Amino acid sequence: MTARRAALITAVVLGVALVVVIAVATPWSPLPEPPGGRTPLDPTAGLSATELGRAEAFAASLRPASVASLLLGLVVSALLGLTRLGSRLVRAVAAPLGGGWVWQVLLGVLALAVIGRLVTLPLSAYGESVRHRYGLSTRSWGLWLRDVSVSTAIDAGLTALGLLVVVLLARKLPRTWWAWAAAGAAALVVVGSFLWPVLMEPAFNEFEPLAAGQLRSDLLELAEENGTPVEDVLVSDASRRTTALNAYVSGFGSTRRIVLYDTVLDGLPDAQVESIVAHELGHVATDDVLTGTLIGALGAGAGVALLGWLISSPALLRRAGADAPGDPRVIPLVLFLMTIGTLVATPVQNTVSRHIEARADVHALDLTRDPGAFADMQRDLAGSNLNDPDPPAVWQWFYGSHPTVAQRLAIAEDWTRLEQP
Incomplete structure (x- = not known):
């Protein structure tokens, strides 16, 4: 050969x-x-x-x-x-x-x-x-x-x-x-x-620990409840570059930390911040x-x-x-x-990514039990980040690494209906 x-x-x-x-x-x-x-799906996602x-x-x-x-x-x-x-x-x-x-x-x-x-x-x-x-x-x-x-x-x-x-x-x-x-x-x-x-x-970016307070305690407790404790909660100086809102979890083991954009602290109430972090913790929980x-x-x-x-x-x-x-x-x-x-x-990676992100959304709903905060957070993120809630199908197929806002709100509604007695 x-x-x-x-x-x-x-x-x-x-x-x-x-x-x-x-x-x-x-x-x-x-x-x-x-x-x-x-x-x-509501193509407007409830945006004004x-x-x-x-x-x-x-x-x-x-x-x-x-x-x-x-x-x-x-x-x-x-x-x-x-x-x-x-x-x-x-x-x-x-x-x-x-x-x-x-x-x-x-x-x-x-x-x-x-x-x-x-x-x-x-x-x-x-x-x-x-x-x-x-x-x-x-x-x-x-x-x-x-x-x-x-x-x-x-x-x-x-x-x-x-x-x-x-x-x-x-x-x-x-x-x-x-x-x-x-x-x-x-x-x-x-x-x-x-x-x-x-x-x-x-x-x-530069990072500094989130000041002691209720939000920090709640996020650390959320990570513990998730079975994925974190070493620290950090704030990134994202506002030097953008007004977009975001958060993520990075690192492994002793280096794992929750990172919040500083714009999130100024732009969202605590319940919505917890919903974002719960989504990110979902990625950790499911490896x-x-x-x-x-x-x-x-x-x-x-x-x-x-x-x-x-x-x-x-x-x-x-x-x-x-x-x-x-x-x-x-x-x-x-x-x-x-x-x-x-x-x-790229489209293969993004197809897989969209389904993984949808699972993390479900995990966030399971962890917080607060579909209202989740839905409000998705709308606020869409408004602040200027996300098109219903982009063209071809564009979403190639570039979309996350479900559309309309799809994520539908997931929250489906979850709520399933949880109703």
Whole structure:
């Protein structure tokens, strides 16, 4: 069996395992159907005409730019990855430092990342201006540029290091490099899921403990009742960047903490804050991070094995101007294939995510026993975050990582009907 065929077979086997895990682990029906059937969706979600108009206008302003940015990034990635233009760029940026393969990989990834960011930067700036216009963003343009730069640097740095290892393996182990790289990618997903919240969150926000008081005591008690005690309740300085309302639970074991946006403390009553936190605690109680890590690890392994099959294709290598998978000039092609993989995986990930989020909503209702606070919280979040309560079906299918506001309110109504004696 050739190494290329072995890579394809491995990708198929891991892909089948991924499908099985998704099918088994995803809560396709997190709430039984109540007598009389499901609650019909209210496309307005009970928002006022003013709130509804602002949310729809905000979405209409952003959606074309989001699609344009996606397509433009894809076109630029294809231009660099499927022609010799990318391979020439990789060689050119490394030439001043001697042109060695290590410099070609490191500087090539950096150059390609910067080009990709610069090409879509005007659309990103437009999106930020829309958020400013609607009062959702509070960032200065200097802070926005700093966030873009830090995000680009982190992404480029991690990608460069990862691809450096891939190229090294391909040079040293030309027959089995893809297997080692697939195992390494899966391991990185596992390690990253544990370390990312601790290492990356401080790069963008500062945190301080929530002051002692009734809310802090109630949240700690809620976590205990959930069977998932937390180490602390922190407040993030989110208002430096946004007026959006949010909260989350991050970390594991002794590092687990509830994090509240400071905007939440100013914008919501305590009962609604508890409902948000109960939702986030639901993810912890059902081990959603661990399940997501398993799915991500299998997906990463399958993706890298498939990548090994693809970039061993003589036709693709010729088109990209590279001689072999261990040739650093293959980097633009690899980045293009990663872009395609992300594009294909996004609606699948979001479909799974929507069902997991719905289960967390049910958990929040079970934990707080307060559907009124849950419904009020969803409406307040929709109004403050300018969420379209009933977006177009295609948009929700591709981009929607959470149920729509209308769907979440229907879940609360279904839960209430099921709980009635």
